[in-house]
Amino acid sequence: EAQVTQNPRYLITVTGKKLTVTCSQNMNHEYMSWYRQDPGLGLRQIYYSMNVEVTDKGDVPEGYKVSRKEKRNFPLILESPSPNQTSLYFCASSLYEADEQYFGPGTRLTVT
């Protein structure tokens, strides 16, 4: 089944404790991206990647890192999480950048 998977789905952590949210797609898509969703602000793009080893900042990249060492995986890294990063995070992929996007199930992160 073609899908985008994210793990974990739920995470509660403390300020400053490094964490990684994994994202994987099995559709051989070149383009992947991360979004966060916050009440009143909608969905905003954090980082995107047009291909392996090619990543770029979206709207709100501060406090996040990404890597794209393999086509299928695009992990989101929070080196030192802070409470303002409490949010619902979505990973998405598409065959190319200007193409239909498919979203993962979301990761609800709480930083205390």
Place this chain on the structure above:
Amino acid sequence: GIQVEQSPPDLILQEGANSTLRCNFSDSVNNLQWFHQNPWGQLINLFYIPSGTKQNGRLSATTVATERYSLLYISSSQTTDSGVYFCAVEVNNNDMRFGAGTRLTVKP
């Protein structure tokens, strides 16, 4: 940057009613998608529709790119249609911009 406006912000329907959701955008876009976020937070891809009309069951969408708007039609609404509907557009720098969404509540 590009502005994406959705209307109405909230919509309450009785089961069986029809509705039209609108998405206006302020500049030319490479693509446009409609998503449904269900009450559990899951984002579901409804339509990829940079132009023209598409239909999928009770849902259909039309994008008039030259006039910078898109419409999502929901016919014979069901309680499972409840949630938030987002329009998202892609601009030239590979950035996707989302509208604020329309929150739909379908009552039995």
